[in-house]
Amino acid sequence: MSRDITFKYWNEISEGDVVTQITMDVPFERVILDAAATQDYFPGHHNPAYARHQGQKEIYLNTMAIEGFIDRVVTDWAGPHVFIRKRQMQMRSSIYAGDTLQGEGTVEKCYNENDQHLVDVRINISTESGLCVPAALTLELPAVRPS
Amino acid sequence: MSEIFNEPFPLAYGTYEDAVKLLNKPGKNVVAEFSVNWEMIKVYCSMVEDGNASYWDEDYANKQWGGIVAPPGLLLTWAMALQWHPEKEREHYFIAMKIPLPGDTLINVATDTEFHRHLYLGDRISVVDELIDVSEEKTTRLGVGHFLTTKAKFFNQREQLIAEQTNSLFRYYVPEGES
Numbered sequence: 172m173s174r175d176i177t178f179k180y181w182n183e184i185s186e187g188d189v190v191t192q193i194t195m196d197v198p199f200e201r202v203i204l205d206a207a208a209t210q211d212y213f214p215g216h217h218n219p220a221y222a223r224h225q226g227q228k229e230i231y232l233n234t235m236a237i238e239g240f241i242d243r244v245v246t247d248w249a250g251p252h253v254f255i256r257k258r259q260m261q262m263r264s265s266i267y268a269g270d271t272l273q274g275e276g277t278v279e280k281c282y283n284e285n286d287q288h289l290v291d292v293r294i295n296i297s298t299e300s301g302l303c304v305p306a307a308l309t310l311e312l313p314a315v316r317p318s
Numbered sequence: 319m320s321e322i323f324n325e326p327f328p329l330a331y332g333t334y335e336d337a338v339k340l341l342n343k344p345g346k347n348v349v350a351e352f353s354v355n356w357e358m359i360k361v362y363c364s365m366v367e368d369g370n371a372s373y374w375d376e377d378y379a380n381k382q383w384g385g386i387v388a389p390p391g392l393l394l395t396w397a398m399a400l401q402w403h404p405e406k407e408r409e410h411y412f413i414a415m416k417i418p419l420p421g422d423t424l425i426n427v428a429t430d431t432e433f434h435r436h437l438y439l440g441d442r443i444s445v446v447d448e449l450i451d452v453s454e455e456k457t458t459r460l461g462v463g464h465f466l467t468t469k470a471k472f473f474n475q476r477e478q479l480i481a482e483q484t485n486s487l488f489r490y491y492v493p494e495g496e497s
Contacts, residue, residue: 238391
């Protein structure tokens with residue numbers, strides 16, 4: 172299944188623009204794939220008994236998986252020509268095997284700094300249980316669409 | 319806790335005072351086990367279903383960036399320790415795991431990363447990190463412990479700064495009877 176690629180340029184983006192929502196299910200398989208893909212074998216990501224010992228209800232995604240999903244929300248919306256300059260994220264609650272992830276956001280600021288064309292976006296990652304990971308990113312984009 | 323866990327993820331144990339002694343002392347420079355490679359990039363992208371052409375399409379990536387680049391979310395992965403090595407003792411490379419404290423487990427709380435340049439196929443990173451803050455004992459809904467903040471700098475093999483990351487985690491234990 173191929174996806175259409177969107178290319179947004181800095182001068183086409185405005186404060187208040189909506190960053191398109193995407194969703195992704197998180198079966199156990201994805202949490203295990205996460206541990207392998209990121210070489211992060213902390214047992215909370217693959218051992219349900221250990222996760223419960225930690226006070227968690229189930230094995231859960233690690234930070235790197237959530238980073239990848241946040242970045243995907245941004246680049247699915249604006250395009251593969253985005254350079255992510257900054258990403259700040261807070262893990263308020265865990266994302267468990269069995270959850271469905273939802274990512275969406277809004278544009279907060281468009282500005283120029285050090286000859287870079289920058290866009291600040293706020294991205295919220297939620298599950299059925301509510302907001303899990305709020306994030307703020309600064310993106311660098313080409314200024315205008317090539318003619 | 320009724321179940322005995324092997325410690326696949328050994329932590330350093332000690333007191334808050336022991337941890338404070340390690341503040342603002344950079345750890346050793348760690349050269350990553352993994353060089354940046356397309357296979358691990360593809361596995362990671364398949365995990366988050368990211369079809370970004372910068373990671374999959376050589377023609378596009380060559381034109382846009384000068385080559386296939388690594389997803390920013392893989393930054394930490396390149397420097398993760400192997401589960402076994404013929405010559406090295408198993409240890410964590412990141413200093414957050416080596417801070418002596420009472421908690422027997424941990425959870426990540428916040429991660430801020432600033433990226434300066436891309437990583438390309440074949441690049442090999444090195445990392446230096448240090449503990450910049452440790453809280454006094456706190457009680458949260460998960461348990462009792464200390465918040466640790468570390469700062470890491472990531473360089474490529476040409477000593478160019480790739481990224482700087484500030485990370486906070488909660489190192490805690492679940493009080494008896496609540497697990």
